[in-house]
Amino acid sequence: MRFLALLKKELLQFTRNRGLVILVIYCFTLDVYIAGVGIDLSLKNAKFYAYDMDFSAESRQMVSKLLPPWFAFHGYLLNDSLIDEVLLNDKAIGVVSIPSDFSKDLKKGRARLQLLINGSEALMGYLFSGYAGQVFLDYSLKKAGIKKENFPIAEEKTRVFFNPNMDSKYFMGISELLSVLVMLVFILPAAALVREKEMGNIEMLLISPVQPLEFMIAKVLVMAGIIIVGVTVSVFLIIKGILAVPFRGSFLLFLLFTLVFIFTTSGFGLFIGAAAKNMLQASQLSILILMPTLFLSGSWTPIEAMPAWMQPLTYISPLKYYMDASYGIALKGVGLNFLWPELLGLTVLGLILFVLSIRLLKRVF
Amino acid sequence: MRIRQITCIFARESHEFFRDKILRVIAFAMPLSIMLIFGYGLALDVENVPMAIVDEDHTPASRELSYKFIENKQYFDFKGFLPKVSAIEDGILSGRLRFGLVIPSRFYERLKEGKSSSVQVLIDGSFPSRASVAKTYALGIISNFNLERLGTMVKKLPLRVETRYWFNENLKQRNITVCGLIPIILSIAPTILTSLLVVREKERGSIYNIWTSSITKAEFLVGKQLFALAISMVNFFNLFLITVLLFRVPFKGNFFLLLFWGVLYILVSTSEGLVISCFVKTQVVAVLGTVVITLIPAFLYSGYLVPVSSMSADAYLFAHAFPPYYGLSVAKGLFLKAAGFRTIFPKLLVLFLFYVIYFSLAIHFFKKRES
Numbered sequence: 001m002r003f004l005a006l007l008k009k010e011l012l013q014f015t016r017n018r019g020l021v022i023l024v025i026y027c028f029t030l031d032v033y034i035a036g037v038g039i040d041l042s043l044k045n046a047k048f049y050a051y052d053m054d055f056s057a058e059s060r061q062m063v064s065k066l067l068p069p070w071f072a073f074h075g076y077l078l079n080d081s082l083i084d085e086v087l088l089n090d091k092a093i094g095v096v097s098i099p100s101d102f103s104k105d106l107k108k109g110r111a112r113l114q115l116l117i118n119g120s121e122a123l124m125g126y127l128f129s130g131y132a133g134q135v136f137l138d139y140s141l142k143k144a145g146i147k148k149e150n151f152p153i154a155e156e157k158t159r160v161f162f163n164p165n166m167d168s169k170y171f172m173g174i175s176e177l178l179s180v181l182v183m184l185v186f187i188l189p190a191a192a193l194v195r196e197k198e199m200g201n202i203e204m205l206l207i208s209p210v211q212p213l214e215f216m217i218a219k220v221l222v223m224a225g226i227i228i229v230g231v232t233v234s235v236f237l238i239i240k241g242i243l244a245v246p247f248r249g250s251f252l253l254f255l256l257f258t259l260v261f262i263f264t265t266s267g268f269g270l271f272i273g274a275a276a277k278n279m280l281q282a283s284q285l286s287i288l289i290l291m292p293t294l295f296l297s298g299s300w301t302p303i304e305a306m307p308a309w310m311q312p313l314t315y316i317s318p319l320k321y322y323m324d325a326s327y328g329i330a331l332k333g334v335g336l337n338f339l340w341p342e343l344l345g346l347t348v349l350g351l352i353l354f355v356l357s358i359r360l361l362k363r364v365f
Numbered sequence: 366m367r368i369r370q371i372t373c374i375f376a377r378e379s380h381e382f383f384r385d386k387i388l389r390v391i392a393f394a395m396p397l398s399i400m401l402i403f404g405y406g407l408a409l410d411v412e413n414v415p416m417a418i419v420d421e422d423h424t425p426a427s428r429e430l431s432y433k434f435i436e437n438k439q440y441f442d443f444k445g446f447l448p449k450v451s452a453i454e455d456g457i458l459s460g461r462l463r464f465g466l467v468i469p470s471r472f473y474e475r476l477k478e479g480k481s482s483s484v485q486v487l488i489d490g491s492f493p494s495r496a497s498v499a500k501t502y503a504l505g506i507i508s509n510f511n512l513e514r515l516g517t518m519v520k521k522l523p524l525r526v527e528t529r530y531w532f533n534e535n536l537k538q539r540n541i542t543v544c545g546l547i548p549i550i551l552s553i554a555p556t557i558l559t560s561l562l563v564v565r566e567k568e569r570g571s572i573y574n575i576w577t578s579s580i581t582k583a584e585f586l587v588g589k590q591l592f593a594l595a596i597s598m599v600n601f602f603n604l605f606l607i608t609v610l611l612f613r614v615p616f617k618g619n620f621f622l623l624l625f626w627g628v629l630y631i632l633v634s635t636s637e638g639l640v641i642s643c644f645v646k647t648q649v650v651a652v653l654g655t656v657v658i659t660l661i662p663a664f665l666y667s668g669y670l671v672p673v674s675s676m677s678a679d680a681y682l683f684a685h686a687f688p689p690y691y692g693l694s695v696a697k698g699l700f701l702k703a704a705g706f707r708t709i710f711p712k713l714l715v716l717f718l719f720y721v722i723y724f725s726l727a728i729h730f731f732k733k734r735e736s
Contacts, residue, residue: 035661046675090668118531140525170491191648195649283652
């Protein structure tokens with residue numbers, strides 16, 4: 001009964017803070033949508049210009065080889081100082097530079113062509129040169145009279161798993177949902193706890209028959225409820241509905257992982273709340289822990305691409321297990337037979353964290 | 366605008382800051398930790414892709430092609446030969462592999478007959494950008510293999526392509542990712558710090574002192590902002606030193622321009638924090654709101670991961686509606702391209718406009734009475 005009253009108090013406190021309610025709704029809907037729809041990490045619509053000194057049918061043909069949707073041709077540059085300008089102002093990813101005598105050289109079989117890549121656009125620069133290089137190589141082979149079928153060469157057939165069109169929405173939508181969720185799980189309990197301290201309510205709690213643990217669990221439970229509702233709405237309305245990302249596996253399994261994740265990670269949040277004396281501290285502390293947790297999950301850089309010393313550290317990020325499981329369930333459609341190590345890791349890590357933060361809390365109270 | 370009032374607010378904030386043992390450490394440690402973790406860890410280069418090969422052919426040609434992939438140690442991390450395709454599929458499902466190559470039986474036979482033969486490339490698509498880079502690697506290696514085999518048949522290809530990278534000659538991704546972190550951190554850390562400065566007083570009730578005093582809204586906010594600026598400038602210098610000394614990113618531009626940019630950019634971020642702080646009623650909302658509002662434009666819409674020039678139309682507009690795009694563009698220009706004042710001036714002007722707009726909004730939202 002007492003516990004129910006505590007739950008009611010937390011729920012009321014949440015719903016009465018209208019700003020917070022709006023923010024949480026925003027997090028689970030518009031925020032996921034914005035991140036999912038706007039960002040495309042594959043080569044699409046890459047702007048390029050051409051600097052054509054030959055201006056022959058052949059040289060124009062070169063430019064027309066770079067086709068949408070991968071490339072977007074934006075016009076001819078009339079002198080070479082303009083190359084500098086478009087690259088300096090990030091107006092283009094690359095410039096195709098065609099020397100004069102290009103068509104004559106092509107007939108003699110010794111034509112050259114330059115790709116000038118904007119090196120300050122990291123990933124796109126590489127993809128641009130890779131794709132464009134391939135396009136010109138194909139052309140060159142054809143020109144040399146090599147028809148692929150009739151020549152003894154290896155042809156590749158690519159099969160991309162889980163996301164055949166390499167659509168970034170799949171990745172970004174889910175990744176953003178998970179990031180938002182971590183943020184909430186970190187900040188909400190920490191803030192709730194610090195608020196009690198700042199308001200002085202903690203004194204009242206100390207003299208009341210309510211146990212600190214009871215009080216904490218009520219906070220976490222209410223937050224878990226809010227997040228579960230948010231995640232459900234987000235997955236069905238935004239990710240499946242608007243972004244049209246397939247959700248292949250079992251949604252219930254995903255919810256199970258989400259619940260376990262909330263309980264483990266709220267350990268972090270409670271820890272911050274227990275350690276911090278005011279919101280300024282709590283906010284800085286939560287970012288201090290939040291960013292490594294986000295990063296070490298492998299959602300920014302896959303773990304195998306991190307430096308060797310950093311790779312073992314990824315095991316202490318609860319988000320790593322949750323992220324792997326979520327991608328597994330949503331994109332790969334796998335079940336517990338593949339994901340039990342993640343569930344185990346998450347549970348063990350969560351227990352350790354929870355025990356640690358309860359101990360710390362007992363010292364604070 | 367009276368100097369005494371402003372310095373008074375400034376001094377009060379500083380006192381409180383330095384008395385807070387935890388805060389005075391974390392406020393400086395937080396930006397540094399983001400810098401170190403992302404600086405060391407964020408790899409946009411696609412390297413060490415875990416890969417396995419299924420060779421159903423077992424001929425010199427299939428081995429040659431396999432070794433072309435295995436030798437490429439920088440790009441691929443060869444995990445071994447597997448007996449059948451389903452083993453690769455399992456590896457990709459469980460996340461142990463991201464890439465697989467299948468050379469079918471009769472591969473060599475077909476080549477000997479003078480026909481083309483296809484090999485299968487299996488890629489884990491859960492990281493789309495990495496999948497597409499891995500695909501270009503595979504294409505490159507296979508073309509290379511083909512060209513060597515054809516070597517005797519085709520003397521020379523009629524067209525050769527040279528690629529040159531401007532500004533960042535070896536396409537060293539770290540230079541880009543590290544110097545790009547400065548504006549990103551400066552759009553998050555100062556904003557979070559400032560976002561609490563006003564709302565904290567609202568929640569504690571000490572705001573009544575301000576309401577009843579003769580200090581004007583602008584004086585009050587400028588005092589708060591100068592305090593946040595001072596803290597953030599220390600962070601700015603720290604970040605710059607780490608970038609140049611620890612990560613050894615060459616700084617090609619003019620330092621005074623960077624300094625000017627730093628002050629202006631921090632003014633924009635802190636004004637944004639003030640707007641949030643004046644607008645909301647509780648600190649929880651301020652912190653959460655700031656993180657949500659700053660994190661996405663800073664990382665996703667600044668051009669840090671994806672160039673703004675190749676975004677879809679609405680994303681392009683969205684990117685231009687937030688300061689990080691301009692901030693990052695100037696920082697990259699100064700670091701990597703030695704951009705001069707003329708090049709960066711339009712963007713500095715836009716940043717100045719953001720500052721004016723945000724600060725006016727903060728004044729507008731700050732009420733010196735019960736609302």
